[in-house]
Amino acid sequence: MSGLITVNNTGEIATTGLTIQDQLQKWNGSSWEDVGNPVSVPASNIAAGGSNSFSYSIIGLTFEPGATYRNKAVITITNGNTLTVYDPEEGTIPNPVPTTGTICGKINQHNGHGYGNAVAYFRNVDTGVVYDTTSSDTKGNRGDYCITLPAGRYVFWADKETGSAGWFTSIDYGDQGVQCIDLLSGENKNNININIDNQKNHHVTPQPTPNPNSCKL
Numbered sequence: 001m002s003g004l005i006t007v008n009n010t011g012e013i014a015t016t017g018l019t020i021q022d023q024l025q026k027w028n029g030s031s032w033e034d035v036g037n038p039v040s041v042p043a044s045n046i047a048a049g050g051s052n053s054f055s056y057s058i059i060g061l062t063f064e065p066g067a068t069y070r071n072k073a074v075i076t077i078t079n080g081n082t083l084t085v086y087d088p089e090e091g092t093i094p095n096p097v098p099t100t101g102t103i104c105g106k107i108n109q110h111n112g113h114g115y116g117n118a119v120a121y122f123r124n125v126d127t128g129v130v131y132d133t134t135s136s137d138t139k140g141n142r143g144d145y146c147i148t149l150p151a152g153r154y155v156f157w158a159d160k161e162t163g164s165a166g167w168f169t170s171i172d173y174g175d176q177g178v179q180c181i182d183l184l185s186g187e188n189k190n191n192i193n194i195n196i197d198n199q200k201n202h203h204v205t206p207q208p209t210p211n212p213n214s215c216k217l
Contacts, residue, residue, distance in 0.1 A: 114143025
């Protein structure tokens, strides 16, 4: 037994982690029951607005003459929901959701003024990967930053290099010198601000980073 499973993506972004499990079923007179084990169908992700058909094949089964059979396909993506379809249906998967979010805010000096060309750091608590972005030095937007990150939990801090003297840093500067940020898929966080201690002679060396266990639950 073989055929095609067609999947349509009506969302505005591509799918991720698309998998298909195919299962033959037989009508027993009152309900559908599985026949044999599910089969993994080779599949690939589908671009936004795209469609693709994937071949399946079920072998080694004995079919009962006169019995009624149907094919069941379970379609799963990691950035959306699971969909179950039965032949001869096509599968239109629920709109995939973004797997990233955005954080925007301002890096300030100790006097509260925006701090241009400072660096905001975001360390993923689970992976340890550090992402960074440099704040604007444009008049009117000085100190502003925005960054797009994978959804997750982050340690947030900031600093600015002062040349051979070392770094001015937010670490240990008040209660918000190191912050814990939880970012959801599709979330836009604004006004995530932080202050750097750039008072005279307050530079440090070597460049500091938060405790490795910061923000772990």
